[in-house]
Amino acid sequence: MTRSVIFLLKVFVYLHCCVHESKAVSSSLGTKFYFLAPNELESPDKEIFVFLFTLSTREVGIDLTSPWFDGEPLNIHKVLYRLQVNSIEIPTAYTSTQQIGAQFSYKIAGTGKFGVIIFVVVEATSADSFTPLPVEGWGNKYAAWTKRFMPSVQIVTDQVNDVEIRLNLERFTFTHLGRNYATGDVMTVRLREGEAFTLSFCDIRTANNNLANLQGTLIDCTAPCGVVSGNCITGNIPSNCETNEPLMNTGPTGDIIAEMLMPIETFGKEFITLNIIGRITQGEVEVISSEPDTRITSTAPNGRQLEMQMEHRWSTRFIRWPGIRHFNSDKPVSAMYYMATACRTATGRTMEDGDPAMCNLIPIALFYDGYIWSTPSSKKVAPVNYVCLVVKTVDKEHLKFDDLDVPVTMLWMRVHGAPYETGNIHVSPGTHTVYGARPIKFGCYIYGLARYYSYMNPAGFITSKINVQCIPSFDKKEPGDLIDNDCDQSVDEEIEDGIDNDNDNRIDEDLANPPRTNGAWSAWTEWTCNVICHVYRDQRTRLCNNPAPANNGRDCEGNTVEYRDSDCGRNVICPTDCPVGRWDLNCTKSCEHCEDDCNKFLGNCTSCTPGFMFPERSCNEVCPPFTYGKNCEGNCMEKCEAECLDKVNGNCPLKDNPYLKLLWMLLLIPVIALFLFVLRRRQNSSSAPVGEAKPPAEPPAEVVHSRAPSSVPGSVAGGKAMSLVGDLETSV
Numbered sequence: 001m002t003r004s005v006i007f008l009l010k011v012f013v014y015l016h017c018c019v020h021e022s023k024a025v026s027s028s029l030g031t032k033f034y035f036l037a038p039n040e041l042e043s044p045d046k047e048i049f050v051f052l053f054t055l056s057t058r059e060v061g062i063d064l065t066s067p068w069f070d071g072e073p074l075n076i077h078k079v080l081y082r083l084q085v086n087s088i089e090i091p092t093a094y095t096s097t098q099q100i101g102a103q104f105s106y107k108i109a110g111t112g113k114f115g116v117i118i119f120v121v122v123e124a125t126s127a128d129s130f131t132p133l134p135v136e137g138w139g140n141k142y143a144a145w146t147k148r149f150m151p152s153v154q155i156v157t158d159q160v161n162d163v164e165i166r167l168n169l170e171r172f173t174f175t176h177l178g179r180n181y182a183t184g185d186v187m188t189v190r191l192r193e194g195e196a197f198t199l200s201f202c203d204i205r206t207a208n209n210n211l212a213n214l215q216g217t218l219i220d221c222t223a224p225c226g227v228v229s230g231n232c233i234t235g236n237i238p239s240n241c242e243t244n245e246p247l248m249n250t251g252p253t254g255d256i257i258a259e260m261l262m263p264i265e266t267f268g269k270e271f272i273t274l275n276i277i278g279r280i281t282q283g284e285v286e287v288i289s290s291e292p293d294t295r296i297t298s299t300a301p302n303g304r305q306l307e308m309q310m311e312h313r314w315s316t317r318f319i320r321w322p323g324i325r326h327f328n329s330d331k332p333v334s335a336m337y338y339m340a341t342a343c344r345t346a347t348g349r350t351m352e353d354g355d356p357a358m359c360n361l362i363p364i365a366l367f368y369d370g371y372i373w374s375t376p377s378s379k380k381v382a383p384v385n386y387v388c389l390v391v392k393t394v395d396k397e398h399l400k401f402d403d404l405d406v407p408v409t410m411l412w413m414r415v416h417g418a419p420y421e422t423g424n425i426h427v428s429p430g431t432h433t434v435y436g437a438r439p440i441k442f443g444c445y446i447y448g449l450a451r452y453y454s455y456m457n458p459a460g461f462i463t464s465k466i467n468v469q470c471i472p473s474f475d476k477k478e479p480g481d482l483i484d485n486d487c488d489q490s491v492d493e494e495i496e497d498g499i500d501n502d503n504d505n506r507i508d509e510d511l512a513n514p515p516r517t518n519g520a521w522s523a524w525t526e527w528t529c530n531v532i533c534h535v536y537r538d539q540r541t542r543l544c545n546n547p548a549p550a551n552n553g554r555d556c557e558g559n560t561v562e563y564r565d566s567d568c569g570r571n572v573i574c575p576t577d578c579p580v581g582r583w584d585l586n587c588t589k590s591c592e593h594c595e596d597d598c599n600k601f602l603g604n605c606t607s608c609t610p611g612f613m614f615p616e617r618s619c620n621e622v623c624p625p626f627t628y629g630k631n632c633e634g635n636c637m638e639k640c641e642a643e644c645l646d647k648v649n650g651n652c653p654l655k656d657n658p659y660l661k662l663l664w665m666l667l668l669i670p671v672i673a674l675f676l677f678v679l680r681r682r683q684n685s686s687s688a689p690v691g692e693a694k695p696p697a698e699p700p701a702e703v704v705h706s707r708a709p710s711s712v713p714g715s716v717a718g719g720k721a722m723s724l725v726g727d728l729e730t731s732v
Contacts, residue, residue: 028460029055029113029372030134034105035260036154036196036228037090037097037120047121048090050106051374052114053431054080055552060112062086066094067194069104080114082555085374085431097154098198100176102189105156105196115460119376122256125452128357129376130228130259137463138224139263143288143314144168144217145336145358147257150232151214152200155191157225163189163197168216168314174201191225202232216288216314230258234341234356241280241343241351255355255453259336264290265465267332268363272390272415273325274337276456277424278449280352283339285319285361290467291331298327299417326418332467335361339447339454353384354454362443362461365490369513370435370552371444371459377429383448383455389423389434390443396421398437403518403554434459435552439495439512464491479511486510519549519556529568531585533576538566575600583618593619607631611647623647 037048054060059079066074074094080086090106097103108116121127135158144153155163165187173182181187189197201212219227234257239245273285287296287310294310298321310317310333319327319335339357342350367390375385389410391399399406410423427446434444447456462482470487484491486504492512494501502510522543530539544556573586581592583603591598593612594605598619608619610630623632626643628650636644640652 028131028133028137028368028458028463029115030136031110031113032135032158033108033116033132034135034156034158034194034196034226035108035116035118035132036103036105036156036198037095037118046092046095046123047378047380048095049119049121049376049378050088050090050108051117051119051376052078052080052086052088052108053084053372053374054082054110054112054114055372055433056080056112056114057082057549057555058112060110060114062108062110062114064088065107065109066104067107068102068192068196069094074106080110083372083431083433087374097200099200099203100174100198102191103196103198105194107194115372115374117374117376117457119378119455120256120258121378121380123380125355126233126256127378127381127450127453127455128230128256128258129448129455129457130230131457131460132260133226133262133463135224135226138226139265139465140221140224141264142219142225142227142261143264143290143334144214144219144227144229145259145261145286145288145334146214146229147231147234147338147356148211148213149234150200150202151212151229152198152202152232152258153214153217153219153227153229154196154198154200155189155219155221155225155227156196157191157193157221157223159193159223161191161225162222163191163225164220165189165199166218166220168214168218170211170213172201172212174212200232215316218314227261228258229261230256230358232256238341238344238350239281241345244281244343255341255357257338257356257358259358259360259457262334262360262463263465264332264334265467266363266366266463267334267467268365269329269332270364271327271329271335271361272364272418272420272422272443273319273327273361274359274388274390274445275324275413275422275424276339276388276447277386277411277426278352278384279339279342279354281340281343283337285325286316286336286338287319287329288316288334288336289313289329289331290333294329294331294333296327296329296333298325301416324413324415324422326415326420337361337456339456353451354449355452357447357454357456359445359447359456360458360461362458363466364441364443365466365484366462366464367441367443368460368462369439369441369492370433370516372431372433373444373446373459374431375427375429375446375448376455381450381453382429383450383453385427385429385446385448386424387427387432387434387459388445388447390415390420390445391423391440392442393419393421395436395440395442396423398440399434399442400437400516401434402432435516438515441493441512462491466491479513484510513551515551517547517550517553519544519553520546521556521558522546524562527564527566529566530563531569531572533574536565536567536569537563538568539563589618590620591618610649 052062059081062078062080064076076088078086116132117129118132119129167181167183167185169183173180191197234255267290275282289310292313296308298306300306306321308317337359341356342352342354344350407425410425412421412423414421444459446459464482464484466484470484472487473483473485482491486506486509488504492510494508494510496508496511498507500507522545524540524542527538527540530537539561541561549555575583575585578587578600580597581590583589583591583598583600589603591603591605593609595607595609596605598605603618604616606615608615611623612619613623613632614621626636628634628636628644628647634650636650639650642653645651645653
């Protein structure tokens with residue numbers, strides 16, 4: 001079995017057998033991008049510009065590097081602010097590219113979500129732009145888009161990746177590394193993280209490069225990868241401005257065209273073609289199928305059904321039905337809009353601005369609810385810039401352009417076969433936004449025209465994988481989660497209003513983001529005295545909360561604080577005039593326990609005196625229980641086996657000791673005895689009359705004990721009692 005058949009079987013299994021959950025990775029805003037410059041003819045005047053923008057209310061840091069560059073790597077840092085234009089010009093030394101083979105890439109990483117537009121200027125008559133997909137939006141499989149004459153395909157990866165390239169060369173052949181390649185052959189390439197591979201036929205010195213075409217070449221990566229394809233020069237025949245017939249008597253004209261491709265996983269079934277202003281000649285749409293027997297249908301203005309059949313997988317057809325068309329496919333397809341070469345008169349005089357450009361036509365299922373972009377330009381070329389919107393007629397009134405209603409100068413045109421309209425308007429250079437005041441989905445394309453070149457690309461889209469087998473995820477739904485929760489090939493189409501908006505007998509099952517809300521100011525507060533040293537004024541404040549900005553809404557413009565001169569605060573002592581150990585207005589607060597004097601406005605210091613803690617809070621807190629000393633690092637339990645008596649030195653309380661108690665008792669006995677002796681002497685001295693000598697003491701009378709008659713009750717007891725009384729009196 002040949003390698004090509006194996007490759008086709010792998011694709012078939014992927015599309016039909018494998019079960020994948022239909023998950024969106026992101027919108028076209030992201031945090032990491034890789035890109036390559038379209039591989040055009042080498043030109044000393046070549047310029048590459050990177051235009052960056054963000055909706056983030058916080059600044060976003062950006063780093064642009066050049067992985068695998070053979071030399072000193074590129075390293076550029078920028079800071080993005082909301083809705084401000086920021087651009088980087090790639091130094092000339094980093095703009096060269098390979099014809100066939102591995103090469104370096106450009107990597108842009110940011111600290112928040114941002115968007116990128118790449119603008120390549122070969123010379124003043126040849127330029128184009130494209131919108132890189134963030135790494136989160138990459139897929140594994142792609143089908144290349146090129147025109148005949150000097151095609152180019154470039155593949156880049158964010159990790160080690162094995163890539164198979166199944167060539168579709170028509171009658172063209174080429175040789176690389178000693179091997180001949182023709183249609184159906186497979187090139188196998190291994191890429192390292194940040195490395196790219198280029199397959200280009202842009203050397204005008206090679207005679208048969210004008211026959212080359214890589215349209216429909218399949219790229220199959222084992223891990224997600226990004227692909228940029230197009231032509232170094234397109235060989236288009238201009239048409240007659242009056243008859244729209246090709247002018248075969250003039251030679252082909254061309255321009256560089258490029259686009260970063262959408263993976264096969266994002267192929268869709270419903271599209272709307274475009275119209276542009278500023279041109280007599282409109283473009284054309286080409287479709288590439290992913291399945292055999294694909295049927296394309298549309299409705300003519302008179303109601304007649306139009307139909308086109310695509311018999312083979314990966315075949316291409318132009319949709320040449322006139323007017324702005326809504327068309328459907330019964331199987332997933334990819335569509336590309338090609339802007340035509342400027343038309344000429346019969347004598348060959350150019351009658352309009354512009355030249356070829358290519359642009360991904362976005363499936364309606366991947367329309368988003370808001371866009372931000374920056375118009376590309378350079379010193380050499382300054383195109384006239386336009387925007388084209390594709391929106392349902394009933395939703396037009398809800399559009400906001402740069403936070404204002406859509407200008408009345410917007411040129412609207414009805415779409416045949418669907419309730420949609422396209423609107424075109426000229427825009428000034430710079431960064432612009434468009435979004436819905438209520439949840440709506442619409443398409444947005446940007447383009448520009450100059451004398452000899454054009455550019456065109458989507459302003460953004462959802463990168464949901466809608467071309468895979470879908471598993472409903474009603475239990476995981478979140479508003480604006482970029483997931484096709486109900487598997488109807490439409491992402492976030494419901495409004496949270498309790499109504500079945502998409503007529504599928506389910507309510508609020510695939511919710512869109514809430515509407516973008518711009519911030520508005522609250523009322524000012526009353527004036528209050530704003531005391532600042534030796535500055536005497538009042539102040540008042542307001543908040544951006546009426547309402548607060550939400551869902552990428554714009555912040556309020558203006559100041560949150562206003563001041564006016566007044567006499568308030570003239571009698572207030574400034575903190576700088578406070579003595580050591582005091583701080584704050586009028587010196588009302590203490591920091592006396594700081595080792596060094598504290599900050600007079602904040603009260604903090606470097607360290608505290610022993611016994612106190614928290615120098616950042618003025619050292620006014622005593623060490624917690626069972627700690628003491630410097631920084632409260634002393635441990636009372638280790639030192640005293642109890643709480644310390646003080647928090648400075650950690651002195652311990654006296655401990656219980658039985659010998660110590662006995663010693664105290666022995667010392668107290670003579671003290672008590674001496675006290676009683678002195679007390680007795682004082683009592684004796686106080687009982688004698690003053691100035692009278694005491695009589696001599698008489699000998700004690702003899703006590704005769706005799707028994708009282710038993711007949712006298714209590715006689716013995718009474719005698720004893722009297723004898724005791726007599727003894728006491730004698731002793732006294």
